[in-house]
Amino acid sequence: MMLLFTLKDRKVSRCTLFDIAHMKENRTEFGFHRTVSGTAKDVDCCKHMPSYLVPSDLERLSSRLGCNPLELAKEHLLASPGSLIIERGVPRRVPSLVLARNPDTGHCKFLKNGLCSIHESAPYGCAFFDYAMPKAEGNERSLAGINALLDEWDKDDSSDYVLLWKILKMSNKCAAGPEVCRVALDE
């Protein structure tokens, strides 16, 4: 499988001392450890390309925000067409749930005063990538995330992740594709 749009989906989570003190040690996903450090480029990602969720993020974020996954989706998420991949020689999208935007700024709605307000519970696409990370590792992590989403789409309507995506899509709560977001990010 060749990834066409993955590397620049990377986000770096920014954190405060409070966040670090309260962050669960050793949070892992797909066998990877979360990242902690960030760079000046991070804020640009939060502004122009709010990240995607993997299935386990639904419960974590719901719990963090005191709601159930449906309320989480309706209030805080959007349906993205997702990354474009080549699978067995055929291009296809891997639709994903992404963080919703602040209607006034267009930035991730959890970006507050230049910091992530949900840092300790930030989704996979934010919490497990770092611009300082070697490219090969970033690719590996991206592939793990995409494979997790492909597994969900294989389950179709028996997947909560897929059902929530479809509900948002039907409600026209949609995000631009990553390639569109990337144009803004690169400007």
Ligand code: SF4
């Ligand atoms: S959840 Fe936090 S780290 Fe992720 S895009 Fe939003 S503000 Fe940035």
